Amino acid sequence: AQSVAQPEDQVNVAEGNPLTVKCTYSVSGNPYLFWYVQYPNRGLQFLLKYITGDNLVKGSYGFEAEFNKSQTSFHLKKPSALVSDSALYLCAVRDEGKGTYKYIFGTGTRLKVLA
Amino acid sequence: DTEVTQTPKHLVMGMTNKKSLKCEQHMGHRAMYWYKQKAKKPPELMFVYSYEKLSINESVPSRFSPECPNSSLLNLHLHALQPEDSALYLCASSQEEGAMIETQYFGPGTRLLVL
Numbered sequence: 001a002q003s004v005a006q007p008e009d010q011v012n013v014a015e016g017n018p019l020t021v022k023c024t025y026s027v028s029g030n031p032y033l034f035w036y037v038q039y040p041n042r043g044l045q046f047l048l049k050y051i052t053g054d055n056l057v058k059g060s061y062g063f064e065a066e067f068n069k070s071q072t073s074f075h076l077k078k079p080s081a082l083v084s085d086s087a088l089y090l091c092a093v094r095d096e097g098k099g100t101y102k103y104i105f106g107t108g109t110r111l112k113v114l115a
Numbered sequence: 116d117t118e119v120t121q122t123p124k125h126l127v128m129g130m131t132n133k134k135s136l137k138c139e140q141h142m143g144h145r146a147m148y149w150y151k152q153k154a155k156k157p158p159e160l161m162f163v164y165s166y167e168k169l170s171i172n173e174s175v176p177s178r179f180s181p182e183c184p185n186s187s188l189l190n191l192h193l194h195a196l197q198p199e200d201s202a203l204y205l206c207a208s209s210q211e212e213g214a215m216i217e218t219q220y221f222g223p224g225t226r227l228l229v230l
Contacts, residue, residue, distance in 0.1 A: 034218070043119075043205055043221040044158070090157055102171060103219065105157035 002027045004074075004091045006106035013081045014114050021076040021109045023091035032094040033074045034103065035065055039087045050074060061085070081113045118142075119222035121206050127228045130196060136225045138189040138206030147189040148219065149181060150205040158205055164189060165211060196229045203227075 003026045013019045025031055032051055036044040048059025055067045065076045076089060088108045095102035119140045128134050138147065146165050150158035163171035164183040178200075180192040189206055203226050207219040 036221075041226070043121075043223040044207075046218050046220065049218060102160055102163065103158075105159075108155075108157055 002093045002095050002104050004033075004093045004104060004106040006089075006091055006109045008109050009107075010110045010112065012112045012114060015083055016080050019078050019081040019085070019111065019113070021089045021091075021111060023074045023076065023106060025072050025074060025091075025093050027093060031067075031072075031074075033065075033067065034092040034094070035059065035063070035074075035076050036090045036092065037061075037087045038090060038108075044090065047076070081111075083113045083115050086111055086113045119206055119208055119220050121204075121222035121225050123225055124223070125226050125228075127230065128193065128196065129230055130198070132196075133192070133194045135193065136191040136204055136206075136227075138191075138208075138222055139187055140208040140220070141187055142208065142220070143186075143210065144208035144220075145186060145211045146209045146217075147183060148207040148209075149189070149191050150207065150221075152203040152205055152224070154202075162191075193227075196227075198229050201227055201229045 005024045007022055034049045035047040037047055038044050047063050048057045048065055050057050050067045058064045063078050065074055067074050088110050090108045091106040092103040122137045148163050149161040151161055152158040160173050161175045162181045167183045178195045182190040203224045205224045206222040209217040209219045
């Protein structure tokens with residue numbers, strides 16, 4: 001079965017410093033991976049996805065993610081964190097099977113950017 | 116326009132009440148989803164509609180009844196809920212194009228409190 005793991009419940013980073021939010025995956029076929037961000041009392045906003053192609057995926061709001069097949073990882077990165085980036089970050093993998101559009105979400109990592 | 120709207124934003128209901136949640140998108144998407152998100156947990160899929168037909172029901176109790184009257188609208192009818200059903204209910208939609216892995220776009224959610 002497909003799954004993703006986010007090993008850190010919370011990440012603290014100083015404003016202006018680079019940030020990394022970790023995600024590892026376990027899939028039986030090709031991995032289709034996503035990152036979403038959720039601000040307090042809000043729905044999820046799409047950041048980026050990896051389907052195939054370049055291992056470095058660029059997304060919204062200056063975020064990017066690096067797909068690493070040998071380490072089965074899909075870490076989210078940003079070169080310079082902003083206080084406004086503070087939110088819950090969710091990694092997801094699309095479930096396998098024909099005609100299924102099911103996401104499996106990780107438990108989430110709460111990012112806190114300190115001024 | 117990548118907007119999914121949900122009404123109401125907040126809902127308080129008793130265990131004997133009947134209420135409905137509404138979700139709307141005008142992006143021409145043919146797949147729509149209901150998720151349930153408890154506090155400090157990732158979203159959990161409840162239902163998927165594909166071309167207005169129910170394609171996935173994640174063993175959700177019958178007190179939750181989804182309805183897709185047309186390709187733009189998705190409802191979730193609630194009846195005889197329990198306090199443990201209190202959660203954020205998220206709607207999402209995606210374009211279905213064969214094997215292409217499409218992004219799901221989420222609404223802001225309805226925060227439900229069952230007393």
